[in-house]
Amino acid sequence: MNKYVSTRNSGVSVSASRAVLLGQAEDGGLFVPADLASFKRDYHEIISQDFKGMAACIWNMFFDDYGSDVIDDLVEKSYNGKFSSELITPLAKVGDSYVLELYHGPTSAFKDVALQALPNLLTCARSMNGETDEIMILTATSGDTGSAALAGFSDVPGTSIVVFYPDGGISETQRLQMVTNSGSNTAACAIRGNFDDAQAGVKKIFREIPKPSEGVSLSSANSINIGRLVPQIVYYFSAYRQLLDMGSIKDGDAVDFVVPTGNFGDIMAGYFARAIGLPVRRLVCASNKNDVLTDFINTGHYNRKRDFYKTSSPSMDILVSSNLERLLYYICGEEHTVSYMKQLEQSGEYTITKDELAEIQSVFTGFCASDDEGAAAIKDTFEQESYLMDTHTSIAWACLDKYVKDEVPKVVLSTASPYKFCASVLSALGLEVSESDRKNMEVCHEYTGAAIPAGLSGIFDKTVYHKDIIDPSEMKEYVTGKSHR
Numbered sequence: 001m002n003k004y005v006s007t008r009n010s011g012v013s014v015s016a017s018r019a020v021l022l023g024q025a026e027d028g029g030l031f032v033p034a035d036l037a038s039f040k041r042d043y044h045e046i047i048s049q050d051f052k053g054m055a056a057c058i059w060n061m062f063f064d065d066y067g068s069d070v071i072d073d074l075v076e077k078s079y080n081g082k083f084s085s086e087l088i089t090p091l092a093k094v095g096d097s098y099v100l101e102l103y104h105g106p107t108s109a110f111k112d113v114a115l116q117a118l119p120n121l122l123t124c125a126r127s128m129n130g131e132t133d134e135i136m137i138l139t140a141t142s143g144d145t146g147s148a149a150l151a152g153f154s155d156v157p158g159t160s161i162v163v164f165y166p167d168g169g170i171s172e173t174q175r176l177q178m179v180t181n182s183g184s185n186t187a188a189c190a191i192r193g194n195f196d197d198a199q200a201g202v203k204k205i206f207r208e209i210p211k212p213s214e215g216v217s218l219s220s221a222n223s224i225n226i227g228r229l230v231p232q233i234v235y236y237f238s239a240y241r242q243l244l245d246m247g248s249i250k251d252g253d254a255v256d257f258v259v260p261t262g263n264f265g266d267i268m269a270g271y272f273a274r275a276i277g278l279p280v281r282r283l284v285c286a287s288n289k290n291d292v293l294t295d296f297i298n299t300g301h302y303n304r305k306r307d308f309y310k311t312s313s314p315s316m317d318i319l320v321s322s323n324l325e326r327l328l329y330y331i332c333g334e335e336h337t338v339s340y341m342k343q344l345e346q347s348g349e350y351t352i353t354k355d356e357l358a359e360i361q362s363v364f365t366g367f368c369a370s371d372d373e374g375a376a377a378i379k380d381t382f383e384q385e386s387y388l389m390d391t392h393t394s395i396a397w398a399c400l401d402k403y404v405k406d407e408v409p410k411v412v413l414s415t416a417s418p419y420k421f422c423a424s425v426l427s428a429l430g431l432e433v434s435e436s437d438r439k440n441m442e443v444c445h446e447y448t449g450a451a452i453p454a455g456l457s458g459i460f461d462k463t464v465y466h467k468d469i470i471d472p473s474e475m476k477e478y479v480t481g482k483s484h485r
């Protein structure tokens, strides 16, 4: 049986289902497979199947205590009829490169791929581990996690969910997607602060009140939960399979992935895909003006003590990328990871060794792009290739432009529908932007002809159920209150 260990103490060792259930280790570390090398296998076994088959195969490897019949059932529940594309994550050729569209799920962002899966993995883990407590999902969001998590957990028996988001830090569309959620077990609450304040508050609550009331236990839907990360590994394989089907690569050719990055979850899934045998040459970490990861990958010095910028790619406005800790564990080992995380907490910075940096640089490249560069990418790709991308994808596209040009195929991960960030997309196209996102969607549709996703066109007429705004210092009390319903 696979064991999952805490990145801060490999003596803490749990089963896969337990790791999914707990979300995060008690010592503040994240769960990772203790022996990643043992997962390595022939990738043909995986890519010979359709998306659901690939998912079943990968979930079985990582969640081995569930049993393969159960996994088949969970995969079916998670993806059947939930995505508007048969391929789940279709690949488009754009110019000389490729765009992997991850946003065809219910909330039009890539997080649906994982968050349609997590509630199923979690409720199953609960019964496997003999737990009777209600699971209360607590999550901080810079926009997309919140709506996708609410959509995933809404009215799932035995669960409830509280989502905190930065007040004013997300788009009108994202906010409406959350505050109009009608689930009887859901809450969305604005925080006077930025994403990092919300995330720090959530981490603190996990440390201080893991059981906010009798019969209720906390769990996480953030990408720190291994149950979210693993389903994301699947689409890297799906992309490879589609490149083969398109005749764009020969079997065995290596591919580069360019990943618009915030909390380092998406790109970490790419690292896992590579580690278990997918022919990936490099992973390009694309950041916006919040370029802490670009500096880290280039210098080995992580320094969160810098200005925080609100950009037009808000889901990437992050100064502390939680999932990086998983990479540190594999590259630097437990002892150094503990020390770096301690330094990060105490002084806001740390520096890895030269050897560690060299190992990271052997796989990862880091670039950043400004809002203006992202906007130019949206306009240029639309005008030259008739392809419309959102503000996060366009940051990755602009980073691709700075990256080496050679014959290795480059796949840009597209993390949101352009309609989700419609105002910024219109402004990039040089069109007039209205106060109303509804109007913006209509204008965008008229101009580009791109279809508005069904999940987005309806939100403007829905009832607003969630109106709370609180200070970060009030978060704990809020959660305790919600747990007594």
Ligand SMILES: *Cc1c(COP(=O)(O)O)cnc(C)c1O
Residues within 6 Å of the ligand: 109, 110, 111, 144, 145, 223, 260, 261, 262, 263, 264, 265, 266, 267, 315, 316, 392, 415, 416
């Ligand atoms: C969450 C998100 C990202 C960043 O993904 P991470 O896994 O946090 O690095 C990028 N783009 C969009 C649209 C997102 O919602």
